[in-house]
């Protein structure tokens with residue numbers, strides 16, 4: 570019995586913040602918070618997001634990234650996206666995205682939505 574409680578506690582403690590996201594809520598949050606600078610299929614102030622999960626950071630051809638992000642060597646996964654949205658400058662010093670999301674649930678929702686975006690087809 571005690572062992573079961575310990576296992577449950579560990580499972581909760583190791584449950585990553587981004588795992589409880591809701592993609593539908595995330596789509597709305599994305600449009601409200603990210604839409605001024607980003608879209609899924611077109612570069613704006615920020616690069617397009619199609620296929621962002623699994624994509625190398627700073628790799629959209631023709632987008633004028635900071636050297637810091639282009640040379641970061643990161644490949645976006647949910648855990649890294651959570652750190653990026655929490656504080657991009659802490660993850661990649663010298664980057665150029667002047668925006669962060671303080672609420673962990675909103676980050677989780679947005680990441681759940683980003684995970685649904687297939688790579689762009691040309």
Ligand code: HEC
Pocket residue numbers: 599602603604605606607614615616621625626627628629633634635637638639645650653654663664665666667668670679
């Ligand atoms: C004020 C404009 C602005 C807002 C708002 C903004 N971004 Fe960005 N974003 C940028 C810029 C500019 C870059 C490129 C940064 C660089 O080159 O260092 C970027 C880069 C990124 C990247 C890296 C993309 C890649 O190709 O490596 C991700 C992921 C990202 N943004 C996600 C988001 C999400 C999700 C939101 C909404 C919560 C958001 N951004 C809101 C401007 C913005």
